[in-house]
Amino acid sequence: MATNTLPRTGPASARRTTVFMKVVMAASGALFVLYVLLHMYGNLKIFSGVKAFDDYALSLRTMFTPILPFGGFLWIMRALLVLAVLGHLWAAFHLWSRANGARGSRYYAKEAAKAAARSKMMRWGGVAILLFVIWHLLQFTWVKFNVGPDRAGDSVGLLVVSSFRVWWVTLVYVLAMIALGLHLWHGVFSASQTLGLSTTAQARNRARATATIIALVTAVGFILPPLAILFGLVKGN
Template sequence: MATPTLIKGGRSTRSTIALKLLMAVTGLVFIGYVLLHMYGNLKVFAGQDAFDTYAHHLRTFGEPMLPHKGLLWIIRVVLLLSIIGHAYAAFTLWARANSARTSKYVVKKAVAATLSSKMMRWGGVALLLFVVFHLLHLTTHTINVNGDPESPYDRVVSSFQPEQWWVAAIYLLAMVALAMHLRHGVWSACQTLGLTNNARSRMRANSVAVFVAVLVAGGFALVPLSILFGIVD
């Protein structure tokens, strides 16, 4: 009777490891994307021509081998699949953690968790809702907070004017959630990938996690803040 139990436990452990690997790999996809996206957003400081040219090239990149907007659709498909995989792994692991909550070890571990890890799950949900808002705002133009200018630069700048301070507030709050998600996510990915085997590697992983979180969230936040305070107009 013991053998099936051991096999079942082994399968459960392998399944958990696989889910954590799925979260780590899809998380790395997101990090690569947000770094590139942040770089593109910072083009706003180079002026309207530079920003609009960048936005145009995203749609024509790879032509004629790729169709118009071909690169954007490839990125969108990869991101959509990554989101599905990431969310599935997260909620499956979340459900398993809740079912094991009676264990003293799990309770002690939960008490010792950092603020970012406690907010990880609900922060992820908040970020998902923000992504929907962001797409409706600046991709499909379903949400028009200050008209619908043809120029991508004008569309961004007009959205974060002081009269639309609430839009900037939504984006800045989302960046706080993103920073916390990235800090804990990068750390967890390093653990899953076996990069935290000793005190030095754990310290290094934590430093990388904090650096990535501050770099990405701070870089994104610069745009609405600079527009809101009149540095970019």
């Protein structure tokens, strides 16, 4: 008797695909959280002065030399982050399109009322953060253009100080970091659910507390340096 070897499709298969996509988002998001925390720590070096900040920037390029070439560690990190970004976007747009395709179902109608605001915040907040990251890389890494009043030369620290003396640059940065904090809060909590770490009320409370701490520490840690520069607490000399 012939047996049916066709792959299964339908709700069960769709749920498995959705879970896989959420795991991809959680894993790539975990890498982002680690990166932004390390990046935030590095940014705080500006409080020790421009030279300390420049020394820190140079140390990233000489890390693990001569095992790696000059700047090799940074290129490895960039490659990992690019892969994580692509995976995160792929999973996000897949889940987004699936959610749009389910709008007509009764289940979606019930769940959409609870999830619509958070979902829109994550989608458009993620797009805004991506656009900001491109601008940020152009300004401080790829092109290194100075929109501030001071000459920076080859000093990354002076470029940072000069740039954040311009009020609108600081405002854009602060708004982007608020968006990042909200994105992290929702992402960390959602990842705990996806990975099965918040199956009880107590676990969910711990997950919310952890997400809140990570989001606040990250956002405040990133916002402090540009505000300190704008208000003259950190100077370029």
